[in-house]
Every structure is written in C-alpha cells, then in structure tokens.
Amino acid sequence: MASIFGHTILGGTIAALLLPERRHARWWAVAAACAFLPDADAIGYKLGVAYESLWGHRGLTHSLLAAVAVASLLALLSRMLPSRSAPPSGRLWLLLFLATASHGVLDAATTGGLGVAFFSPFDLERYFFPLRPIKVSPIGIRAFFSSWGLRVLASEALWVALPCMLLLVLRAGLVKRASEARKA
Template identity: 50%
Template sequence: MPTIMSHAAVPLAGALILGRSRLSLPVIATGLLVAMLPDADVIGFRLGIAYGDGWGHRGATHSLLFAAAAALFATALLRPQRYGVAAAFLFVSMASHGALDMLTNGGLGVAVFWPFDEIRHFAPFTPIAVSPIGVSDFISGRGIKVLYSEAIWIWIPLTLVAAAFGIRKRTSKWFRQNGTAR
C-alpha cells in the first residue's frame, strides 16, 4: 500500500481540477477522508481476521462496490448542491485507494471486485514501493525509498495533470475575456 498521505493525492488533484465552484469544502474534506478510509481494515489484524480473508486487509473495504456504497452514503449525508458531481468525486476518491494499492510491489493484491470475486488483483505494472505498516518500520531507509517511489509515481504525475487542467482553465478564461475564439 502507498502511505496514508499519498492516498490523499487523488482527491487533492480532483479538487484542484474541479474547483470550488463544483465541490464544497465538506465534499473535498470527505474525499480526503474516504481516500484513506479503506486502510481502517488493518483493525482486523487485532480482531483475528486474516489478511487474505474477504474482510481482511485489501479486501472488501478496497472494492469498487464498497467505494460506490460509501460514496452514495456520504453524498446523502452531505446533501451537496451538485449531487452527481459530489458522488462521482467521492467514488473516485475512495476507489483510487484500491487502484493505488494495485500498483504497489507487495502484499496480497486487492479484492477490487469483492463480493463477486474474492481474487486479489495487482496491476500489470507495479512501480510503487509498498509502504511498511507501522511508524517504526517507516522511519528507515525503506521509508525513504517508499516516499521517493510515491513522489515519482503518484505526486509528480498528479501535480502535472492538475497543473495542465489549471493552465487550460486559465487560457480558456483569457481567450473568453479578450474576445478571441477558442
């Protein structure tokens, strides 16, 4: 799994791309929260739930169905003006957690299609170094390698995408204001 901080990268980029005119602060904050929420399944280790079980780590809480249900539930609670945009943003925010985990080079994979299929999946390309679970293991040479990997494969690409959308938005606005057709 990527670090908990890097799971916030997708909703941060999405919020920058969509802007405050489409997303309220509560929706953005909820997007950040739900992007990290699937890793709450590590509580299962203390409850005797095995890693590979359906409700184990990277199981049900990392699935597309769980992301859809959580997004709809959160959207119903938040009651935003733009219901569809908020629901889609929250779904992508939470579903991105499993997608990023599928890009890591360790663990058991992600039960992305749970409960219809409990097989754990990885992406064909797994460039992101898997993060250690626990702070003591993270503060090490391995932790630095994980952060470097996440910068290269998550933060830099998403920053470039958000910047490209921002530039496109500003140039379109400039052309509209100056009467030049675009």
C-alpha cells in the same frame, strides 16, 4: 499498500479537478479522507483477521462495491447541508466514488501484498496491475519512519505526487487560457 500520503494526495487531486471552486474546499478534505478510508481494515491485524479473508487487508473495504457504498452514503448525508454549500449531487457522488476507489488503484500498483479484491464480495480474487512501480508501504508508524518509509515516499513522489501536480498545473493552464479567450 501505498502510504496515507500517496492516497490523500490522489484523493485531494481528484477533488480539486472535479470541484475546483474554493467554496468546495471542505469536499477536498472529505475526498482525501475517502482515499485512505479503505485502510481502516488494517485494524483486522490486531483482531486476528486473516489477510486473505473477505474482511482482511485489501479485501472488501478496497472493493468497488465499498466505494459505491461510501460515495452513496456521503452524498446522501450531504443533502442535509444547506443547498449553497453542497456541490451538485451527481458530481459529488462521482468525486467520492473515484476518491474511495483510487485507494485500490494505488494499492494494485504497489510492489507487495496479496493484491486488491476489486470485485469483492462477488469475486474474492486479488488483483495487481502489470506495472507496479509504487513501493509498498510498511504497516505501522514505527516501520514507516525508517529507510523503507523514505523509499516509499520517494516512489510516491515520482508516481503519485508528480502526476497529480502535472494534472493540476495543466488544469490551471487550461482555465487561464479559457479565461483569456473569453476576455478577447
């Protein structure tokens, strides 16, 4: 798996790109949380759930169906908020879906594990991408604060944080250019 840092950086970046107005900053945090939410399945290790099972790590919680369910539930709950504070429903749903689904995308680009069950529960096969440049993160806090964890962070800085930063800088440049064009 990618680390919580890589997942939250990508989720937050997706949010800043889709809902760039500062008034939606709380949704940036929600998207970042959605991006690491699928790893809640790691509790299965303590409960004796087999890694390769439907409920095992990188199983159902990492699927596209789970991303649809999370996005749908949170978008529905957002309707209880005052209308001024909630973004447009369709855009919010897309953000929450992409943020949650991004988890499996990053995990499928890592160097370890059994792959991601993107199509669970309909297809239990686990998938990796052909290019897997992200170092797999250790599970557990103690193991993360080691040389292994540092290698993971360096890998994610290159393959996750840098592209996210470039996208945000590019977007800021495009917004500035559009604003200058309107003034001219």
